[in-house]
Amino acid sequence: MSALISAPPTAQNGGHTLNGGAKRPSRLKGLQCRECGQTSEIAPKHVCEMCFGPLEVQYDYDVIAQTISREKIERGPRSIWRYQDLLPVEGTPQVDLGAGFTPLIKCNNLAKKLGIKSLYIKNDTANPTWSFKDRVVSTALSRAVEFGFDTAACASTGNLANSVSAHAARAGMKCYVFIPSDLEIGKIIGSLIYKPNLMAVKGNYDEVNRLCAEVADRTDWAFVNVNVRPFYSEGSKTLAYEVAEQLGWQAPDHVVIPIASGSMLTKIHKGFNELMKLGLIEQRDFRVSGAQAQGCSPVAQAFEDGHDFVKPVKPSTIAKSLAIGNPADGIYALDTMRSTGGNAAMVSDEEVVEGIKLLAETEGIFTETAGGVTIGVLKKLAESGKIKPDETTVAYITGIGLKTPEAIADHVGAPLQIAPNLASFEAALGRKL
Amino acid sequence: MKDRLRLTFEKDKVADPVVCQMAKQFDVTFSIRRANVETDAGWMDLELQGDDAEIERAIEWLENAGVQVSPAGGDVLAG
Numbered sequence: 001m002s003a004l005i006s007a008p009p010t011a012q013n014g015g016h017t018l019n020g021g022a023k024r025p026s027r028l029k030g031l032q033c034r035e036c037g038q039t040s041e042i043a044p045k046h047v048c049e050m051c052f053g054p055l056e057v058q059y060d061y062d063v064i065a066q067t068i069s070r071e072k073i074e075r076g077p078r079s080i081w082r083y084q085d086l087l088p089v090e091g092t093p094q095v096d097l098g099a100g101f102t103p104l105i106k107c108n109n110l111a112k113k114l115g116i117k118s119l120y121i122k123n124d125t126a127n128p129t130w131s132f133k134d135r136v137v138s139t140a141l142s143r144a145v146e147f148g149f150d151t152a153a154c155a156s157t158g159n160l161a162n163s164v165s166a167h168a169a170r171a172g173m174k175c176y177v178f179i180p181s182d183l184e185i186g187k188i189i190g191s192l193i194y195k196p197n198l199m200a201v202k203g204n205y206d207e208v209n210r211l212c213a214e215v216a217d218r219t220d221w222a223f224v225n226v227n228v229r230p231f232y233s234e235g236s237k238t239l240a241y242e243v244a245e246q247l248g249w250q251a252p253d254h255v256v257i258p259i260a261s262g263s264m265l266t267k268i269h270k271g272f273n274e275l276m277k278l279g280l281i282e283q284r285d286f287r288v289s290g291a292q293a294q295g296c297s298p299v300a301q302a303f304e305d306g307h308d309f310v311k312p313v314k315p316s317t318i319a320k321s322l323a324i325g326n327p328a329d330g331i332y333a334l335d336t337m338r339s340t341g342g343n344a345a346m347v348s349d350e351e352v353v354e355g356i357k358l359l360a361e362t363e364g365i366f367t368e369t370a371g372g373v374t375i376g377v378l379k380k381l382a383e384s385g386k387i388k389p390d391e392t393t394v395a396y397i398t399g400i401g402l403k404t405p406e407a408i409a410d411h412v413g414a415p416l417q418i419a420p421n422l423a424s425f426e427a428a429l430g431r432k433l
Numbered sequence: 434m435k436d437r438l439r440l441t442f443e444k445d446k447v448a449d450p451v452v453c454q455m456a457k458q459f460d461v462t463f464s465i466r467r468a469n470v471e472t473d474a475g476w477m478d479l480e481l482q483g484d485d486a487e488i489e490r491a492i493e494w495l496e497n498a499g500v501q502v503s504p505a506g507g508d509v510l511a512g
């Protein structure tokens with residue numbers, strides 16, 4: 001086992017054959033519409049032709065069960081690729097910066113503050129471009145290379161842009177990235193450094209969406225969250241696999257997850273369920289709760305209102321990485337939270353800032369606004385008894401604070417200014433040394 | 434061109450008449466792919482076909498009629 005990430009093989013390795021060229025029965029059955037059930041071949045497409053429902057990768061779990069085991073996983077690379085048996089990439093992953101295998105940290109200080117007994121933070125700031133997006137992008141682009149794409153693209157409020165730019169550079173792919181022009185500087189530089197074709201679109205989020213949908217329609221690029229979205233979203237399942245493995249091969253009682261499109265939340269749920277189905281962890285109930293910012297809370301609002309559909313909103317929040325007004329997987333996230341007995345909650349921008357500070361001050365982890373949303377909601381759910389004190393709870397912290405310092409710059413005080421002599425320091429200290 | 438849209442209605446808007454009126458007033462055709470109308474709100478996914486400018490006008494008209502219009506598959510923009 002090593003953290004070494006080797007260069008991808010230069011020759012395309014489809015990986016379809018095994019031992020003397022015999023074709024291995026495929027783990028991948030095809031794509032299936034989540035709404036009408038229509039099935040089709042594995043291909044770079046994301047909506048059902050019949051009903052516009054989203055397509056999802058279908059696996060043959062009998063085939064997977066024959067090869068997967070805890071031991072095999074534990075011998076694998078210290079990255080998402082130790083779980084490749086459950087990911088939609090067939091050959092050696094071609095686009096790999098070492099995403100995943102991030103720390104799961106027992107957080108006793110924060111737990112005590114919140115009045116719960118057993119709390120863990122999944123610290124997914126510890127990824128190659130400092131957000132969980134590296135999981136989905138490495139998965140999407142590895143698959144895209146297998147499909148034969150030479151260009152990667154996305155439309156993003158920052159984290160996805162950073163991750164696509166970096167992974168495309170690593171893979172030698174051409175890269176087009178669209179961002180709203182009002183993004184935080186850290187997220188702009190965090191893309192530009194990898195030299196993508198970066199388009200800052202002057203317009204509101206609706207206009208950015210419209211333009212990018214048209215571009216995706218008219219190009220033959222791997223738009224990670226459009227035509228290769230079924231493969232992209234599967235990468236988030238690794239957030240469940242890792243937590244289960246890190247907890248000694250078991251699911252927690254309760255998970256708290258931020259929601260933008262709702263994809264990550266539904267896939268973490270799916271990930272734990274797959275491990276149970278395969279007998280890798282014990283069958284048990286667990287609850288899934290979701291976190292949104294008040295300024296963009298279409299899913300949490302629908303949860304509160306008892307609706308089974310999600311009414312799109314115009315986002316206005318400092319949590320730009322969660323500012324997705326018309327979430328593609330919103331209804332599935334709703335379904336997941338309801339069917340598991342979980343909750344959804346929203347927090348104000350002030351609570352987001354408090355959440356960021358609370359996590360940093362109690363546990364030494366500096367998260368971005370999305371993490372502030374998650375901690376704010378975790379606090380709310382704990383204080384209202386919706387997280388029971390004896391539930392083993394995992395909160396997912398999915399992005400780093402250094403990309404969005406402006407969100408908290410006015411809320412962290414300032415250093416004490418002193419002259420370069422002892423007297424000045426002693427004056428600041430309030431005592432003689 | 435084709436456009437796949439999600440129309441979302443408040444309780445005071447009844448889905449079908451608005452869509453029919455739109456099709457009468459503009460040179461567009463539509464097919465409803467999925468819909469769900471609850472007592473206090475509802476939505477409908479449809480495909481509009483027609484030329485770009487006419488679709489633009491139809492969408493604008495729907496919005497003025499108090500219907501929320503958004504892309505059917507959800508936002509392309511991600512976090």
Ligand SMILES: Cc1ncc(COP(=O)(O)O)c(C=O)c1O
Nearest residue numbers: 260261262263264321398399512
């Ligand atoms: C830091 C961070 N956390 C969470 C999310 C939510 O992702 P999803 O769209 O899968 O709900 C995003 C991006 O969208 C993000 O950037």
Ligand SMILES: [Zn+2]
Nearest residue numbers: 033036048051
């Ligand atoms: Zn369908």
